[in-house]
Amino acid sequence: MSILQYKKNKLVFGESEFDLSQITKDYEKPIYIYDLSFIKKRFLLMQQTLQDFEIYYAMKANSNLEVLRLLNKLGCSLDVVSGGEIKRGLDAGFLPDKIIYSGVGKTKSELELALELNIRQINVESLPELIRIIKIAKQKKTKASIVLRLNPDVDIQTHPYIATGLKENKFGMELSLLPELIKKIEENSEHLYFKGISLHLGSQMHELTAFNDAILKLKPIFIDLQKRFPDFNVFDVGGGLGIKYEKQEFNYEEDLLKEYFQICSKNLNFKKIQLQTEPGRWIVGHAGVLLAQVQYVKSNMHKDFVIIDSGMNHLMRPSLYQAYHEIWPLINSEDKIMVDVVGPICESADSIAQNRLIAKVTEDDFLVIADVGAYGFSMANQYNLHEFPKEICIG
Numbered sequence: 001m002s003i004l005q006y007k008k009n010k011l012v013f014g015e016s017e018f019d020l021s022q023i024t025k026d027y028e029k030p031i032y033i034y035d036l037s038f039i040k041k042r043f044l045l046m047q048q049t050l051q052d053f054e055i056y057y058a059m060k061a062n063s064n065l066e067v068l069r070l071l072n073k074l075g076c077s078l079d080v081v082s083g084g085e086i087k088r089g090l091d092a093g094f095l096p097d098k099i100i101y102s103g104v105g106k107t108k109s110e111l112e113l114a115l116e117l118n119i120r121q122i123n124v125e126s127l128p129e130l131i132r133i134i135k136i137a138k139q140k141k142t143k144a145s146i147v148l149r150l151n152p153d154v155d156i157q158t159h160p161y162i163a164t165g166l167k168e169n170k171f172g173m174e175l176s177l178l179p180e181l182i183k184k185i186e187e188n189s190e191h192l193y194f195k196g197i198s199l200h201l202g203s204q205m206h207e208l209t210a211f212n213d214a215i216l217k218l219k220p221i222f223i224d225l226q227k228r229f230p231d232f233n234v235f236d237v238g239g240g241l242g243i244k245y246e247k248q249e250f251n252y253e254e255d256l257l258k259e260y261f262q263i264c265s266k267n268l269n270f271k272k273i274q275l276q277t278e279p280g281r282w283i284v285g286h287a288g289v290l291l292a293q294v295q296y297v298k299s300n301m302h303k304d305f306v307i308i309d310s311g312m313n314h315l316m317r318p319s320l321y322q323a324y325h326e327i328w329p330l331i332n333s334e335d336k337i338m339v340d341v342v343g344p345i346c347e348s349a350d351s352i353a354q355n356r357l358i359a360k361v362t363e364d365d366f367l368v369i370a371d372v373g374a375y376g377f378s379m380a381n382q383y384n385l386h387e388f389p390k391e392i393c394i395g
């Protein structure tokens, strides 16, 4: 099964087999296309598998309004990492009580906004942040709901740029800091609801041993704190469940989800516990493609380059993490060429694929880049003052 396929020589996408050539007629600039039916299917599958969990979709993976509205309608909650994302969440119809706020750099005005709205919980990432939250709660004569994000120092074997649960990472707090944190919380109990603990080990987890280790490290802490604090019942196990980019293997990903659930339910089967998870990529990753147009095919003594109108400005993952994305020419052909597919940006890192065998294309043809529903448009920028790509939803 693949979400992209050639049918009678047409490239079709999504559950409804949408013919992608339809949107090339009035083509002006690169287009992200998202399949809402696929997102719905993935969310419902996750909801069904992760019994007793509250699912907080990590908006930074894909913050498209229609995608967010759909997830809200389906009963999903939200994990945000900035004031901008809080506002986008409200625009999409999410109630403040459905929003968790994570991130290491929350500013005063962002925290003020979170407290004014009385969002569900703030995942605190440092002692100075806790002190800042207390100060703002005092000024506003209110009470902040907090969860402590702990860093269990485990290695999930992913790209170093997306690992977040190692001791050298800026995220979360070392377990040795707990006594000091607890003291601060106890001293300021009239301004805090201490709700629980959280972890997030990073992205593209495919091997769950380290995740299991992390849960085991935090479990005794959870048990101890629950005895001491009346509001304490949240165990937020973060996001990071991986997907396959080389080849779409949905069965494999569903098995991974089941294994993830088993690790949680086996280790955290307490009577009084609220389990939370923060998936991003697993829900939306496969649900997006990027359509771009070939501008030139250029050759030198060593290589052939297909230069398209979209690059690291629209899709940063290949340049930032050497990430792999499949490339599907809109028109298939038996005639193949071995090429580097590159963008227009004035950086040598601006490359989408290297030494890739694809159906032969020429000027004005279209290419479709697969599996860009997560961390695609949401990471886009205007470097070199190219325009942002368009986004449309189908399904």
Ligand SMILES: *Cc1c(COP(=O)(O)O)cnc(C)c1O
Pocket (backbone or CB within 6 Å): 058, 060, 061, 079, 081, 102, 103, 200, 202, 203, 204, 238, 239, 240, 241, 278, 279, 280, 281, 282, 374
């Ligand atoms: C990015 C992020 C997530 C989502 O990660 P995925 O790999 O997309 O599932 C969840 N929680 C936090 C705190 C994050 O920063």
